[in-house]
Amino acid sequence: KAGVTQTPRYLIKTRGQQVTLSCSPISGHRSVSWYQQTPGQGLQFLFEYFSETQRNKGNFPGRFSGRQFSNSRSEMNVSTLELGDSALYLCASSLGTVNKEQFFGPGTRLTVL
Amino acid sequence: KNQVEQSPQSLIILEGKNCTLQCNYTVSPFSNLRWYKQDTGRGPVSLTIMTFSENTKSNGRYTATLDADTKQSSLHITASQLSDSASYICVVIPRDYKLSFGAGTTVTVRA
Numbered sequence: 001k002a003g004v005t006q007t008p009r010y011l012i013k014t015r016g017q018q019v020t021l022s023c024s025p026i027s028g029h030r031s032v033s034w035y036q037q038t039p040g041q042g043l044q045f046l047f048e049y050f051s052e053t054q055r056n057k058g059n060f061p062g063r064f065s066g067r068q069f070s071n072s073r074s075e076m077n078v079s080t081l082e083l084g085d086s087a088l089y090l091c092a093s094s095l096g097t098v099n100k101e102q103f104f105g106p107g108t109r110l111t112v113l
Numbered sequence: 114k115n116q117v118e119q120s121p122q123s124l125i126i127l128e129g130k131n132c133t134l135q136c137n138y139t140v141s142p143f144s145n146l147r148w149y150k151q152d153t154g155r156g157p158v159s160l161t162i163m164t165f166s167e168n169t170k171s172n173g174r175y176t177a178t179l180d181a182d183t184k185q186s187s188l189h190i191t192a193s194q195l196s197d198s199a200s201y202i203c204v205v206i207p208r209d210y211k212l213s214f215g216a217g218t219t220v221t222v223r224a
Contacts, residue, residue: 045212092156106155
């Protein structure tokens with residue numbers, strides 16, 4: 001079974017631009033979660049989608065948004081990029097309930113100049 | 114203040130030796146506690162998942178313990194290998210799914 005895939009793997013943007021990241025979950029997984037990882041803050045939860053609905057949300061500003069499609073693929077969008085948005089963005093999929101194991105993708109490394 | 118504190122921040126051990134990583138948390142109540150291993154440049158990989166009612170869970174040479182009374186968890190690595198060099202992250206998941214992550218412990222195994 002193919003694992004979680006994320007595209008692109010690397011991205012360089014400038015301040016003020018917007019970016020869209022994509023995540024394809026493991027086949028059959030309906031939950032997709034997004035995380036931001038930085039050296040200073042570690043892993044932080046952004047949001048979780050289940051069956052095209054945002055089920056949980058972390059403490060990030062409204063510039064961070066996401067959506068999930070009917071095939072469970074998910075996209076994350078960051079608008080008006082700031083230098084502090086430079087991070088590794090990780091996506092994880094699971095079967096859906098909170099006790100189920102999550103499988104992470106390799107991440108998208110975003111650099112904001 | 115972070116609700117999940119991990120110690121030590123980093124450690125170096127010789128190949129073949131054992132080590133124990135600590136995770137103290139204040140999140141309560143919680144649904145489950147997880148330990149992840151993250152190699153440099155890669156996404157985390159789940160090692161163990163424990164509900165609040167479990168007190169030990171093993172995955173090969175990795176054994177996690179949980180003491181819900183003292184709000185402590187530990188991850189024990191037995192007979193370390195060079196491939197164990199990674200960051201180990203403790204995650205506490207409450208019922209409302211507001212995940213709390215530890216900052217991680219970086220383990221370096223030397224030959």
